[in-house]
Each structure stands twice: as structure tokens, then as C-alpha cells.
Amino acid sequence: MTNSHDRAKRSGSPARGQVVARMIATATAASLMSTTVYAQAVDLSQWSPEYIRSIAGTATYDTAADCGAVVPNDYAGKVSYWYTGPFEADPQIAHDQDKAFWEAFKAAYPNIETDVQSITYNELLDKFRTALLGNAAPMVVRLQILGGVEFAAKGYLNPLAPEDVGYASADFWPGALKSVTWDGTGYGIPTNNETMAFIWNAKIFADAGLDPERPPATWDDVVAYSAQIHEKLGIAGYGLVAKQNAGNTPFRFMPTLWAYGGGALDETAAEPTYDTIELNNEGSIAALQAAYDMYVRDQSVPTSALTNTQAENQGPFIAGQLAMMIAHPAEYAKMVDLASKATGADKEVADAVVENMRYGLIPEGPARRAVVFGGSNIHVVKPEYVDGGAIDEQAVKALICMWTSPEWSTKLAWVGSNPGHLGGFKTEWMKERLDTIKFLDVTTSMLPNGIPFPVLPEAPEIMNIIVPDMLQNALTGTMTVEEAANDAAAKVEELRSGM
Amino acid sequence: MTDTSAPTRIRPAVTKPFDGWRWSGRFFLVLLLIFTVMPMAWMLITSLKTGFAAMQYPPQWWPAEPTLENYTRLLDPRNAIGQDFLGYFWNSMWVSTATTVMAVIVAVPAAYAFSRFRFPGRTFLFFAVLLRNMFPAIVFLVPLFILMRLLGLVNTHGSLILTYLTFGLPLAIWLLKGFYDNIPIQLEQAARIDGATRFQAFFFIVMPLSTPGIIATAIYSFIGAWNEYIYAYTFLTKHDQMTLPVGIQRFFSENATDWPGLMAATFMMSVPVVVLFLVLQKYFVQALTEGAVKH
Numbered sequence: 001m002t003n004s005h006d007r008a009k010r011s012g013s014p015a016r017g018q019v020v021a022r023m024i025a026t027a028t029a030a031s032l033m034s035t036t037v038y039a040q041a042v043d044l045s046q047w048s049p050e051y052i053r054s055i056a057g058t059a060t061y062d063t064a065a066d067c068g069a070v071v072p073n074d075y076a077g078k079v080s081y082w083y084t085g086p087f088e089a090d091p092q093i094a095h096d097q098d099k100a101f102w103e104a105f106k107a108a109y110p111n112i113e114t115d116v117q118s119i120t121y122n123e124l125l126d127k128f129r130t131a132l133l134g135n136a137a138p139m140v141v142r143l144q145i146l147g148g149v150e151f152a153a154k155g156y157l158n159p160l161a162p163e164d165v166g167y168a169s170a171d172f173w174p175g176a177l178k179s180v181t182w183d184g185t186g187y188g189i190p191t192n193n194e195t196m197a198f199i200w201n202a203k204i205f206a207d208a209g210l211d212p213e214r215p216p217a218t219w220d221d222v223v224a225y226s227a228q229i230h231e232k233l234g235i236a237g238y239g240l241v242a243k244q245n246a247g248n249t250p251f252r253f254m255p256t257l258w259a260y261g262g263g264a265l266d267e268t269a270a271e272p273t274y275d276t277i278e279l280n281n282e283g284s285i286a287a288l289q290a291a292y293d294m295y296v297r298d299q300s301v302p303t304s305a306l307t308n309t310q311a312e313n314q315g316p317f318i319a320g321q322l323a324m325m326i327a328h329p330a331e332y333a334k335m336v337d338l339a340s341k342a343t344g345a346d347k348e349v350a351d352a353v354v355e356n357m358r359y360g361l362i363p364e365g366p367a368r369r370a371v372v373f374g375g376s377n378i379h380v381v382k383p384e385y386v387d388g389g390a391i392d393e394q395a396v397k398a399l400i401c402m403w404t405s406p407e408w409s410t411k412l413a414w415v416g417s418n419p420g421h422l423g424g425f426k427t428e429w430m431k432e433r434l435d436t437i438k439f440l441d442v443t444t445s446m447l448p449n450g451i452p453f454p455v456l457p458e459a460p461e462i463m464n465i466i467v468p469d470m471l472q473n474a475l476t477g478t479m480t481v482e483e484a485a486n487d488a489a490a491k492v493e494e495l496r497s498g499m
Numbered sequence: 500m501t502d503t504s505a506p507t508r509i510r511p512a513v514t515k516p517f518d519g520w521r522w523s524g525r526f527f528l529v530l531l532l533i534f535t536v537m538p539m540a541w542m543l544i545t546s547l548k549t550g551f552a553a554m555q556y557p558p559q560w561w562p563a564e565p566t567l568e569n570y571t572r573l574l575d576p577r578n579a580i581g582q583d584f585l586g587y588f589w590n591s592m593w594v595s596t597a598t599t600v601m602a603v604i605v606a607v608p609a610a611y612a613f614s615r616f617r618f619p620g621r622t623f624l625f626f627a628v629l630l631r632n633m634f635p636a637i638v639f640l641v642p643l644f645i646l647m648r649l650l651g652l653v654n655t656h657g658s659l660i661l662t663y664l665t666f667g668l669p670l671a672i673w674l675l676k677g678f679y680d681n682i683p684i685q686l687e688q689a690a691r692i693d694g695a696t697r698f699q700a701f702f703f704i705v706m707p708l709s710t711p712g713i714i715a716t717a718i719y720s721f722i723g724a725w726n727e728y729i730y731a732y733t734f735l736t737k738h739d740q741m742t743l744p745v746g747i748q749r750f751f752s753e754n755a756t757d758w759p760g761l762m763a764a765t766f767m768m769s770v771p772v773v774v775l776f777l778v779l780q781k782y783f784v785q786a787l788t789e790g791a792v793k794h
Contacts, residue, residue, distance in 0.1 A: 082736075088580060088760050089752035095579075117736045121753040130733050133641050134648040311756045319556035328754045342551035344564040350551045416754075 042422045044173075047448050049441040057431030059423065063408065064108035067401035070166035076111035077395035080387065082128065083142035084376075085118030091330070091337045097411045105402050112395045132156050137381045139391040140399055142191060144247075145452070146459045148180050148377050152187035153457035158380040158391075161186040165401040171422050175373045179452045188377035189404050190420035192413040195371045195446035196251065196326050197439065198363060203356040204323040208232045215324075215360030219256050222324065222363055223290050223298075229323045230300030238294055239313040239325030240301040242471040246309045250453070250463040251372045252326045253471060257287040258451055259365025264462050264492065267454045268370070274454050277496075279470065280482075280489035283367055288474050288481045295475045306472060318353050329443035332357060333415035359439035361446060373450030375417060378403055418444055458495050466491045539769070546570070546763035553758045569763035580749075584764065586739055587746030592771070594656050594731075594742055595724040598663040602671045602720040603713060605664075610675030611701060615684070625676075628669040636666070636729055644733055658734040659742070663727060667720040674719065678712030679705065714782040722772055743768045 042055060064073065086094035102116070117138070119127055125147055131137040132151070143151075151157050162169050162177075169177060172190050180188035202212035208229040216222045226237025241252045258268055261283025265274045278284060294301045302308060302316065316322035318335065335357060339350035362371050378400050383391045402408055406423030410430050413419055415437060424430055434440055453459050470488035473479040479487060545553050547565040575581035613625050631639075643662055644653070652658035682705055690700040706713075728744040735741050747768065750761035 084753065087749040087752045087757075089750060089755040089757035117738070119736070120748045120751055122751060123732055123748060127733060127736070130641060130644050131736075134644045134653070136644075136648050136653055310754065314755065315554035316556055318551065318554040321556045330754050334755050338549075338551040338554070342549050343566070346549060346552050346555070346564060349555075 042425055044422075044448075049445045052425055052430075052441060052444055053434060055426045056434055057426070057428045059406070059426035061406050061423070061427065063402060063405045064104070067108060067166070067398060067405065070401050071109075071394045071398040073108055074111060075109065075394050075398060077392040077398075078113040078115070079140060079392055079395035079399050080115040080117075080138035081140045081142075081399060082117050082119055082124065082138045084121045084124055084144075087118075087120060089334075091333050091415050093333075093414050094416070097414050101403070101408055101412060104408070105399065108402060109395075109398050112398055114399075131387075132381075132385050135385050135389070136387045137385045139386050139396050140378060140380055142376050142378045142403075143188075144376055145179050145374050146455070146463075148188040148379050149182050149455050150457045150460060151379070152180075152182040152185075156382060156385055157187045158382050159185050160188055160378075160380050160400075162189050162404070165189065165397050165404065167401075167404065167421065172420060173373075173422065173447065173450075175450050175452050176375060176377075176420065179373070179375075179455055180377045180379075181455060182457075188379040189400060190375055190377050191404055191409055192375045192417045192420045193447060193450070194328070194374035194417035195443055195450050196255075196328055196362065196374075197359045197371075197443045197446055198324065198361065199317075199327045199331060200324040200358050200360070201317065201320060201322075201353075201356050202358050203352075204229060204233065204235070204320065208323070213358070215358065216363050219259050219287070219290055219363050219365045223293050225324065226294050226300040227298040230298060235320070236302045236316060236322045237298075237300040237324060239308075239310075239317065239322050240291060240294060240305040241308050241310055241313065242291070242295075242305045242468060242475055243307055243309050244468040244472055245464050246468065247464055248310045249468045249471065251374065252310070253287070253291070253467060254372055254451075254453070254463075255326065255362050255370045256290060256365065257284050258370035259363065259368055260284070260286040260290070261365065261367035262287050264459075264467065265454045265456075268368070268451055272454065274456055277489045277492050279466075279492060280485040283365075285481060285485050287365075288470065288485055291471060292474050292481050296477070306475060318350075320353065326362060328416065329437075329440060330416045332359065332439050333437065359442040361442065362449070369449045370451050371446045371449050373447075373452045375420065377420075418447065456496075458492075461495060462492055466495070542762045542766055546759055546766050548759050550757060550759055569759045570767070572760070573763055573767060580760075583738060583741075583746060583749075584767075587741050587743045588767075590656065590740060591725055591743040591768075594659050594663070595721050597656070597660050598667055598724040599717050599720040601660065601664055602667045603717050606668055606671035606675050606716060607706075607713065609668075610672045611679050611705065613672065613676045614679035628672055630669075632666050632669050639665075640729065640733055643730070647734055653734055654737055654740060656740065659724075659727075659731055662730045662734070663720075663724045667723050670723075671716045671720055674716045675709065675712055678709045682708050711782040714779050718775060718779060721775065725768075725772060 043051075067073075086098050098118075102114070105112075105114070115138070121144070124143065128137065128141060128143070128147075128151075137156075148157065160180075162172055167189075169186075173193050176190035176193050177186065180186055180190065198215055200215055205225075206212040208225075209232060210225060210228065216225050222238055229235065229237035241249050243249055254264070257263070262281055263278035263284065266272045266276045266278060267274070295305060302313070302322065304312065310325070310327065313322060313325050314331070314334070317325060318338070332354075335350075335354050339347070339354045342350040362369060380391065380396055380400070383389060403412070404421055406419065406421045406427050407429065409419035409421040410424035410427050410433070413424075414433065419425060419427075419430065453463055456462075466488050469491075470484045473484035473487060474481050478484075544561060546569050547567070548559065548562040549564065549566060549568075552559055552562050552564070572578060572580055573584045576585055613621065643665075647653050647658040647662075650658075652661070686704050686708070687697075687700040690704050691697070695703065726744060727742075731742045732745045732748070735745065743764075747761060747764045750757040750764065
């Protein structure tokens with residue numbers, strides 16, 4: 001992290017006292033950076049649902065004291081922060097945990113003034129882009145997974161590593177750290193790690209003659225199940241999502257594409273170089289063909305798939321008109337929340353839907369089982385782009401230390417995903433989550449199958465525009481499957497070559 | 500008692516021939532009415548549902564268990580959304596009203612000048628004021644943001660009022676000029692002969708005659724400011740300053756949408772505009788037809 005005082009140097013010669021103060025501050029910061037609050041938290045080589053359950057509740061943390069070792073609790077300063085907090089459609093517990101965090105931060109750092117703005121998911125990136133152009137950004141921002149790379153590549157972010165706030169890089173999932181690394185330097189710290197799962201309606205499976213307790217094992221099975229469900233019951237089998245320029249289209253299509261052995265670039269490789277375009281390889285074409293088979297040949301997915309995001313699939317799923325979909329871990333919590341607010345006859349139907357909801361691993365393909373490694377990361381903005389032209393480094397560190405701690409990275413991801421800090425899996429709160437949130441272990445089990453999107457500034461355009469366009473071109477018959485894949489590959493080539 | 504009432508005149512039954520064109524026209528109008536009203540009706544119906552009922556298929560045309568809960572939570576200042584929503588409402592009202600008042604105050608004399616005076620560059624200037632409205636709003640977003648930042652107006656309602664004037668004012672000037680053009684200049688000349696100053700002639704003769712036009716212009720300005728989203732969401736960050744179009748985005752979360760809450764908020768957002776139209780519609784209609792007959 002760059003010291004905010006560096007900026008003042010440019011505006012004139014500092015006084016002698018300022019130089020001494022700066023030297024002391026720098027030395028203090030350097031010494032603090034060299035210490036870590038926690039040792040490596042968990043053994044990733046043993047990762048399994050059983051292992052997760054076995055370590056949950058085995059460690060206790062005193063977050064205020066631990067972060068106090070990084071930034072003294074009596075530090076007086078100011079920090080501004082933008083993030084996507086809980087909004088009206090989120091379950092109550094998300095609101096409660098968010099409120100609890102800010103109370104805890106105030107208690108731990110009573111002299112740090114906070115200017116906190118919660119901005120909706122769909123607005124945050126554009127708003128942040130504009131704020132940067134006007135030098136009116138906050139000191140700290142929490143962005144969806146690839147946001148950081150775009151801004152790091154453009155030079156808007158300060159380098160930031162877990163060690164800067166007292167943690168070890170080993171305390172974070174390697175794939176998550178990869179997603180905040182640009183040109184060999186880390187520019188953020190993961191706050192949470194999301195992986196989705198496959199959900200299905202057990203009653204529909206039973207009615208269609210399928211085993212209600214067994215999800216499709218492969219993507220070929222998904223195609224076959226979808227056709228069978230549609231043929232027998234006249235409803236949609238699989239909740240395909242193919243809306244153009246919708247972030248959640250690649251979140252649902254890339255797992256299929258990767259499973260068949262495809263890729264946007266070579267992001268599935270152990271050491272990706274992002275030099276090879278794989279959108280038109282055999283695996284990618286097979287995945288596109290599977291989508292085509294369901295949408296065009298079998299017509300067993302919603303016809304509205306071309307304009308659907310996941311939000312539009314929730315209705316038919318709840319209404320028993322859609323059997324299977326890839327969904328977020330929060331989906332179950334959302335259903336329970338909706339059911340709890342239903343009344344009268346609706347209540348019975350809602351309870352039945354919740355009862356019939358099942359979570360399973362996302363199906364495998366010929367190459368692998370895959371899921372998008374998602375989540376959000378916290379970043380520090382360079383002082384010159386911040387409102388006021390300076391950052392309060394200690395206040396920034398205090399906030400990031402608290403937010404990414406084992407305690408709060410667990411609590412703030414309560415119904416949604418997994419803690420960014422691996423130590424979170426050992427907390428009592430993780431144990432409470434596993435005990436109270438049904439299917440949490442399933443989504444958590446998908447983590448080792450997580451593949452981050454290509455860590456490139458162009459990734460948002462590839463994922464949000466080129467991939468959905470490829471789907472649309474094939475599904476609408478504008479192009480054949482092969483043509484659509486080749487067209488997408490050519491567009492990526494063009495984009496990467498800067499044309 | 501004698502019946503003094505006039506004898507009832509019995510009209511011969513006349514069977515009108517079926518007028519196919521007339522009935523087709525009526526049928527088309529009914530279809531158009533349904534097409535126009537349906538989204539608003541659906542918005543109202545959804546706002547009376549629970550979150551679960553809103554997702555049912557086939558849809559419930561009328562909720563089995565209608566609830567006003569979505570409205571009460573919006574209007575209850577004791578909970579967070581209620582408190583915020585009322586704030587958004589007043590912010591929108593303040594920004595839209597201020598924009599409207601300023602647009603009218605500036606547009607009335609400006610349009611009059613364009614209508615009555617001949618000066619060098621008049622035609623160029625008249626078209627130039629409209630130039631701003633020929634480009635999409637997004638083109639001006641970053642330059643205006645930087646300008647507002649330099650002026651220290653980011654996160655203030657002043658930034659919105661100034662910005663809304665940049666596209667509301669040209670439209671207002673153009674609309675009003677059309678009105679003034681249709682007011683016979685002889686009326687002003689007569690007043691001047693009777694001893695009125697130019698200002699008095701404008702204030703006491705032209706202004707009253709152009710009231711429908713001013714009101715129509717004000718309505719346009721108000722609605723433009725009331726519904727504006729992109730500048731409001733860029734220039735304002737703090738919750739307590741947000742306007743309604745931005746505020747209602749909070750019903751969208753990362754993975755879900757609170758449809759009944761969103762519909763209730765949208766319905767309430769449309770109420771002031773509907774009321775405005777109902778109260779002022781006679782002026783609005785008058786304004787629309789004013790130029791139909793050339794004086």
C-alpha cells in the first residue's frame with residue numbers, strides 16, 4: 001500500500017517535523033506489516049465436506065484485539081468506503097450482520113470516522129468508474145471479483161496484499177488471490193468466495209420418473225433429464241440463462257463449457273497464460289451444442305432464456321414450472337424467507353416448494369467438474385483519485401483488517417457464500433452456519449472445482465458480452481453452433497489485440 | 500285529475516346501419532386502452548402480493564391474500580426502508596420543483612425574446628439551445644460529473660438541478676416560443692398605445708394568454724426531472740440525498756428482486772405525476788391544441 005503522505009510531497013517541500021513524523025510512521029507501518037495476526041488457517045489438501053465440518057468451531061478469535069495489533073484501537077482517523085451491502089430483497093440476517101459489523105467496528109475503533117455508502121450491485125462498477133474520472137472515489141472499495149483487475153490495470157489501485165493488514169497470503173484461497181493479481185502484484189484481498197451449486201425440485205423429478213434424490217451426474221444427463229421432464233410434464237427442465245450483457249449468464253454457462261473441456265482462454269490450466277483462445281475448441285463447441293439441444297432441439301428450457309437472468313428463473317422454479325438450475329447458495333435462504341412471509345393458501349405451496357428443494361454438486365463433463373470461482377475483493381484506491389486527494393492508511397488498514405478477518409468474513413457472507421479468510425472455516429460462526437443453513441456444505445464443497453475467470457482487464461467484456469452473444473447467435477439460429485463459437489473466438493482475438 | 504303532461508312523442512324505431520369503420524375504431528381504442536392500462540394495473544396488483552405470491556405461475560390475476568404490507572413498510576418511518584423512501588420522495592419533489600421553477604423563470608423571458616425580437620444570430624442561437632438535447636445523456640455524464648466536482652456540487656441537489664436545466668430549459672424555450680408566436684402581436688401593440696410599457700404588456704397581456712403553455716412546459720420539466728435516473732445515480736452517493744428513481748434500485752439485490760416492494764414503490768412514484776396531470780389536464784389539453792388554429 002502506498003502511504004498517503006507520499007502525495008503531499010509533490011505539492012511542496014515538507015517541513016522538518018513532517019519528515020520525522022513521516023519516518024516514524026513509515027517505520028511503524030513497516031514493522032506492523034511484517035507481523036501476521038494468524039498462521040495458516042486450514043489444510044486445503046484435505047478439503048471435503050467432512051473436513052469442513054470437522055474444523056468448524058475449533059478456533060476462537062478476538063477480532064478487535066487482533067486488528068488492534070495491526071492498527072492500534074485508539075487510532076483516530078477517517079475512512080470512506082463503498083460496497084454492495086444488503087438491500088430489500090436480501091434476507092433479514094444479511095441486514096443484521098451488516099449492522100452488527102459497523103457496530104463492532106465502531107466499538108473496536110471508536111475514533112475512526114466512517115463514511116460508508118452501500119451501492120447496489122448493478123450500479124457500483126459504473127459509479128466507481130465515473131468517480132475515478134472525477135477524482136471523487138472512496139479510499140476503500142469492495143468490488144465483484146474481476147472489477148479489481150480492470151482498475152489495477154488502469155493504475156487506479158494501490159498494491160494491497162493480506163500481509164499489509166496482518167494476515168498471510170496462505171490464509172486465502174489461491175484462486176481468490178489469483179483474481180486480484182495483475183502483472184505479478186496483488187491489488188486486493190478476497191472478502192468472500194462464492195461457488196454455486198445445482199438445485200432441483202425433487203417432486204418434479206419424481207413426477208417425471210426420475211430419482212428425486214439423485215441429481216444429474218453429467219451435463220449430458222442434464223440435457224437428457226431436461227428433455228424427459230419437458231416431454232412428460234410439459235414444463236421447463238433446465239433453467240438456461242442466456243441474456244446478453246448479464247453478469248450471471250457466464251456464471252451459469254462457463255461451468256458447462258469448462259466441464260466439456262472448453263474455455264474462454266486457457267483459464268482452466270494450472271498456470272494460465274491467457275495467450276490461447278479456447279472459445280472455439282472442441283469442448284466449448286460441445287457445451288454450446290448442449291445448450292442448443294435443450295433450447296432448439298428439445299425446447300425443454302424456458303423460451304425466455306434469451307432474456308432471462310437468474311432472477312427470472314426464480315419465479316418458475318418456485319411455481320413448480322422449472323425443474324433444475326444452477327443457483328447461488330443464497331437461493332435456499334431466499335426461498336425460506338419468502339415462504340416465511342407467505343400467508344393462507346400460498347403458505348402451503350411455499351412450504352412444499354422449500355421441502356422439495358435439493359442441492360447437489362454441479363454435474364461433471366468429460367473433462368472435469370467445474371464452477372465459477374466468484375466472490376468479492378476489497379481494494380484501496382490511489383490517493384490522487386480519492387475525494388480529498390489523500391487516504392488515511394491506518395484507518396484503511398483497520399477497516400480492511402476487520403472486514404477480512406475470520407470472524408467478519410464469515411458473518412458478512414452468512415447466507416451467501418464462504419468466508420474469504422480461510423480461518424473463517426474454523427470459527428464458531430461457520431459451525432453455526434453449517435448447523436442452520438441447509439445445503440451450505442454442498443456449495444462449500446464446490447470450492448475445489450472453482451475456476452476464476454481469466455484475470456484480464458478485458459475479462460468483463462469477454463464474459464458479459466462476447467460469451468452471451470455467442471449463446472444468442474447459436475440459440476437464435478443466426479449462426480450454426482460452430483460459426484457462433486468461431487465468431488466469439490475472433491471477437492476475443494480482436495479485443496485482445498487492441499483493434 | 501287530469502293529466503296535463505305533454506303527450507309522449509313516439510319516435511319511429513330507426514335501425515342504424517352497421518358502421519364497420521366506427522366499430523373497428525372503437526375496438527382498436529379499447530385494445531389500446533388495455534395495452535396502456537395493463538402494465539399499470541399489473542404494477543398495482545403485484546404491489547398487493549407477498550413475495551411468494553408474486554412468483555406464482557400461472558400468475559394470480561388478483562392475489563388470494565392481498566396485503567398492504569408493501570405500502571406500509573414504505574410509509575412507516577420507523578423502519579429503514581420507510582425512512583429512506585420518504586426521504587427519496589421529498590428529495591425528488593424538491594429537485595423536480597426547483598428545476599421546474601427555474602426552467603420556467605428563465606424560459607419565459609428567453610422564449611419571448613426569441614419570439615418577438617429580431618437580433619443578429621437569433622436563428623443560430625435558437626437552434627443552438629436545442630443542441631444539448633440532440634445527444635444522449637450518457638455523452639455528457641463524465642464531463643458534467645467533472646464539472647460538478649470542480650464546482651464542489653457532487654453529492655448536492657444543486658448538481659442535479661443545474662444538470663436537469665441543461666436539457667429541460669431548451670425544451671421549455673422551444674415550447675414557449677411556439678406559444679408566443681401564436682399570440683397576436685396586435686394585442687401588445689394596443690396595450691402599448693394605451694400607455695403600457697413593454698414589460699407591462701408582456702406581464703399583463705402575454706403572460707395570462709400563455710398560461711396553458713407555461714403550465715404544459717412546467718409539467719414537461721417536472722416529469723423530466725422526476726424520472727431522471729442516470730445523472731442522479733452518478734452525482735449522488737449518499738443515501739439521504741438520493742432521489743426516487745435511484746432509491747428504488749435498492750429493491751434489486753445481487754441475486755434477487757423484491758418485486759412487490761418494487762411495484763409498490765413504483766406505484767407511489769407515479770402518484771404525484773398522475774395527480775399533476777389530473778389537476779392541470781385542462782391547461783395541458785388547451786396547450787396541445789393552442790397552435791392548431793393559426794391566428
